[in-house]
Amino acid sequence: MTAQTSSGSSTIKVRVQDRPAVLVGSGYVALLLGLVCLILAGWFAYSALWRDRFGVVEVSWLMLLGALLLFIVALLFAGSIYSLQPNESAVLTLFGSYAGTDSAPGLRATVPLFRAQKVSQRVRYHECEKLKVNDLIGNPIEIGAVVVWRVDDCAKAIFQINDYADFVGAQTESALRHIAGRHPYDFDEAVANPVSEASATSDRIAARTLSLRESGDQVTNELIVELKDRLSVAGVTIDEAWINHLAYAPEIAPVMLRRQQASAVIAARKLVVSGAVDIVKEALGKLKDETDIDLDPERKAAMVSNLLVVLVSDKDATPVVNTGTLYA
Structure with missing residues (x-):
């Protein structure tokens, strides 16, 4: 067999x-x-x-x-x-x-x-110290995990492997490196770095949809399945596993932090602009449907410009009363 x-x-x-x-x-x-x-x-x-x-x-x-x-x-x-x-x-x-x-x-x-x-055959655990590996995009990251295991087949544990406890440690480290290399650290990075057509496979594309940071449960399940497969020859089964450390490597951590902050600012700006446009559309619609005011395109453009400036600005706007006319 x-x-x-x-x-x-x-x-x-x-x-x-x-x-x-x-x-x-x-x-x-x-x-x-x-x-x-x-x-x-x-x-x-x-x-x-x-x-x-x-x-x-x-x-x-x-x-x-x-x-x-x-x-x-x-x-x-x-x-x-x-x-x-x-x-x-x-x-x-x-x-x-x-x-x-x-x-x-x-x-x-x-x-x-x-x-x-x-x-x-009692339940034991192995803590894999943090490892420095490259994720799917190639960024250096640090990752660590804890694995809960026990001997399920005593004959295999004695006769197949010289030291099954050391074997668990070695296979845990190898499987963790393999899983970390199959997924990006963050999903935004996978979107920003799409896979090339030459290397595009169904498994590779599917792996990019799961990030180490955002898809912890799915990644942990992958780790458990792979460890069970690797350790079955030694009569060892895995009951539980989880990632207990995940971070960018120190040499790129400050850069990635600034990148995440910039992404958060951009996302917030997009939300503010989208909300401001909806408010302006609603205001123009109500003026048209509920009042007798009929604005020509030039006045609509001026109103839209003023409203967007007020709504999108980070600071409180100071109103200025226009006593003249747009056609003066």
């Missing part, structure tokens, strides 16, 4: 998968049997030494051999016992061969000579 990942991730052959262990049972039974064997071994050893009628100590080597065998069996029972806490599993191996996974909590036991390697 081969795990195929999305663009930017590796392809690793999956050689083993989790399966329930068969030769396992209650550890209390094994503990009881071990104690019985230990008691019998002591009794056999005691009975192996006895005195004859002349007071000479005799030794029964057969009884001593039985005591030794019982003691060895007691040790084997003791070595086969292990305990599991909730959200913890044991991967069983026999001479290096995978024999199954036991996930039942409590005192457990397996066949003697089986080796039980415990794996925690």
